[in-house]
Amino acid sequence: MSRTLPSPTRHGRAAIIGASIAGLLAARILAEHFDEVVLLERDPLPEGAAPRKGTPQAVQPHGLLARGRQVLDGLFPGFSEALVAQGALYGDAGGEVAVDANGQRLARATLGVDALACSRLAIEAEIRRRVRALPNVRVLDGVDVIAPVHEDARVTGLRWQPRDADSLAGAEPQTLAAALVVDCSGRASRSPAWLREWGYAAPAEERVQVGIAYTSAYFRRAPGQPPLACVIGAATPALPRPSILIAQEPDAQGRERWVAGVGGYTGDHVATTREAMAERARQINHPEIAALAEHAEMIGEPMRYGFPHSQRRRYERLRRFPAGYLVMGDALASFNPIYGQGMTVAACEALALRDALARGPDSLQGLARRFFRAAARVVDAPWQIAVGGDLALPVVPGPRPFPVKLVNAYLGRLQRAAVHDPVLAGAFLKVVQMLAPPKSLMAPRLMWRVWRGRHRPGAAVAQTAAA
Ligand SMILES: Cc1cc2nc3c(=O)[nH]c(=O)nc-3n(C[C@H](O)[C@H](O)[C@H](O)COP(=O)(O)OP(=O)(O)OC[C@H]3O[C@@H](n4cnc5c(N)ncnc54)[C@H](O)[C@@H]3O)c2cc1C
Numbered sequence: 001m002s003r004t005l006p007s008p009t010r011h012g013r014a015a016i017i018g019a020s021i022a023g024l025l026a027a028r029i030l031a032e033h034f035d036e037v038v039l040l041e042r043d044p045l046p047e048g049a050a051p052r053k054g055t056p057q058a059v060q061p062h063g064l065l066a067r068g069r070q071v072l073d074g075l076f077p078g079f080s081e082a083l084v085a086q087g088a089l090y091g092d093a094g095g096e097v098a099v100d101a102n103g104q105r106l107a108r109a110t111l112g113v114d115a116l117a118c119s120r121l122a123i124e125a126e127i128r129r130r131v132r133a134l135p136n137v138r139v140l141d142g143v144d145v146i147a148p149v150h151e152d153a154r155v156t157g158l159r160w161q162p163r164d165a166d167s168l169a170g171a172e173p174q175t176l177a178a179a180l181v182v183d184c185s186g187r188a189s190r191s192p193a194w195l196r197e198w199g200y201a202a203p204a205e206e207r208v209q210v211g212i213a214y215t216s217a218y219f220r221r222a223p224g225q226p227p228l229a230c231v232i233g234a235a236t237p238a239l240p241r242p243s244i245l246i247a248q249e250p251d252a253q254g255r256e257r258w259v260a261g262v263g264g265y266t267g268d269h270v271a272t273t274r275e276a277m278a279e280r281a282r283q284i285n286h287p288e289i290a291a292l293a294e295h296a297e298m299i300g301e302p303m304r305y306g307f308p309h310s311q312r313r314r315y316e317r318l319r320r321f322p323a324g325y326l327v328m329g330d331a332l333a334s335f336n337p338i339y340g341q342g343m344t345v346a347a348c349e350a351l352a353l354r355d356a357l358a359r360g361p362d363s364l365q366g367l368a369r370r371f372f373r374a375a376a377r378v379v380d381a382p383w384q385i386a387v388g389g390d391l392a393l394p395v396v397p398g399p400r401p402f403p404v405k406l407v408n409a410y411l412g413r414l415q416r417a418a419v420h421d422p423v424l425a426g427a428f429l430k431v432v433q434m435l436a437p438p439k440s441l442m443a444p445r446l447m448w449r450v451w452r453g454r455h456r457p458g459a460a461v462a463q464t465a466a467a
Pocket residue numbers: 017018019020021022023040041042043053054055057058060061062063064065143144145146184185186187305307328329330331337338339340341342343344346
């Protein structure tokens with residue numbers, strides 16, 4: 001018997017604050033449910049892959065996790081192919097990716113899931129191109145959102161003004177009515193302050209102070225010769241000095257590139273010179289970055305980026321929240337960038353938004369509650385990975401309850417055993433790539449392998465380094 005599914009209820013207009021990764025992905029989903037979606041972005045948006053002021057992080061190394069690639073390919077058919085056509089590398093998320101821990105490389109493992117290596121600028125530009133092509137999406141760029149409009153326990157639109165390049169005062173504020181406003185303005189989001197102004201409680205905020213900074217630079221890549229697409233240097237208690245190397249699509253001059261970054265916590269920072277990068281890479285035994293920093297042609301200058309703390313705002317715990325309003329992306333949770341999770345989390349939150357809209361006779365009724373609960377489930381695992389990983393490092397301040405200590409001790413052993421065991425290395429990488437939950441590493445068959453692997457000579461060396 002065939003059954004006709006009810007067509008989704010359509011609403012009038014949705015407005016989104018910020019047209020970066022989270023804002024664009026929210027627009028992609030809301031376009032399925034609203035007659036019109038308006039994206040309001042402070043920066044004038046470039047046509048292609050170019051840096052802009054509002055997202056200074058975008059020129060820093062950005063890894064798109066394999067789970068994020070899967071979601072983006074689902075939302076935008078042919079997404080990976082479009083980036084590969086621009087020169088992105090595409091290959092197995094295990095086979096093409098090496099992970100170093102304590103100066104030792106984990107065994108190589110094939111995951112059977114592909115990942116993309118390319119620049120964040122190219123990823124954002126491709127998403128933007130697809131979203132702009134949606135017939136019911138309108139982009140207002142070069143405009144400042146002043147604040148949402150709140151009346152009678154609901155948000156009914158927002159006030160905005162064009163940013164006038166010639167005058168700091170800008171032009172006259174205007175009001176845009178909307179049935180739903182989504183705050184995707186990034187980690188400096190003003191939603192907590194706006195909620196207080198409207199008479200609500202602000203969400204509880206969890207913070208982990210990491211004081212991380214990394215120095216990064218682009219280097220020329222020998223054409224068609226990447227033995228690997230990405231090398232991740234994990235921060236460990238013995239060596240809390242993360243590093244990253246990711247192949248990039250060619251730049252506007254057709255130069256194939258690497259982007260490399262070397263970082264440190266709480267003041268252990270690398271000077272912004274290639275010599276300092278090379279020295280740090282040698283200290284942490286990262287041969288690829290050391291060789292590039294010593295010999296390769298550098299494109300542009302080394303850059304420094306500081307990131308004070310990971311933060312998570314617990315909107316799902318608020319008892320009162322205005323109707324017609326949501327918060328997504330970094331505005332909800334912003335993670336220590338060494339784990340490369342932010343874009344993938346924004347993509348998974350977009351799927352959570354789609355589910356939350358699909359439920360209920362009137363999908364806007366109770367939407368905030370449904371969405372924030374689902375988004376909290378999305379954030380839980382990457383937050384556990386990032387915060388758990390950071391609290392394993394003695395340099396990071398914060399309480400460490402016994403279960404956190406226990407899990408971190410186990411993960412340290414697992415990493416050491418994974419130097420020789422491709423099964424353990426593959427299981428670890430699946431969690432890193434957000435393809436499996438952290439608890440999958442506690443499976444008895446893996447625990448047995450960790451226990452068995454503790455007698456290997458390499459493991460003993462690494463344990464000595466960790467002591
Ligand atoms: C150094 C660094 C490295 C990172 N590396 C990775 C990585 O490897 N992999 C990964 O997945 N993620 C990484 N991230 C995280 C990633 O950049 C973010 O998670 C991702 O950009 C999603 O952020 P967002 O869209 O929520 O906010 P943002 O990217 O911060 O964008 C917010 C947007 O809102 C606009 N805006 C703000 N206020 C207003 C206003 N009042 N009116 C109009 N517009 C406004 C801004 O101009 C901006 O465009 C990294 C972050 C940092 C800092």
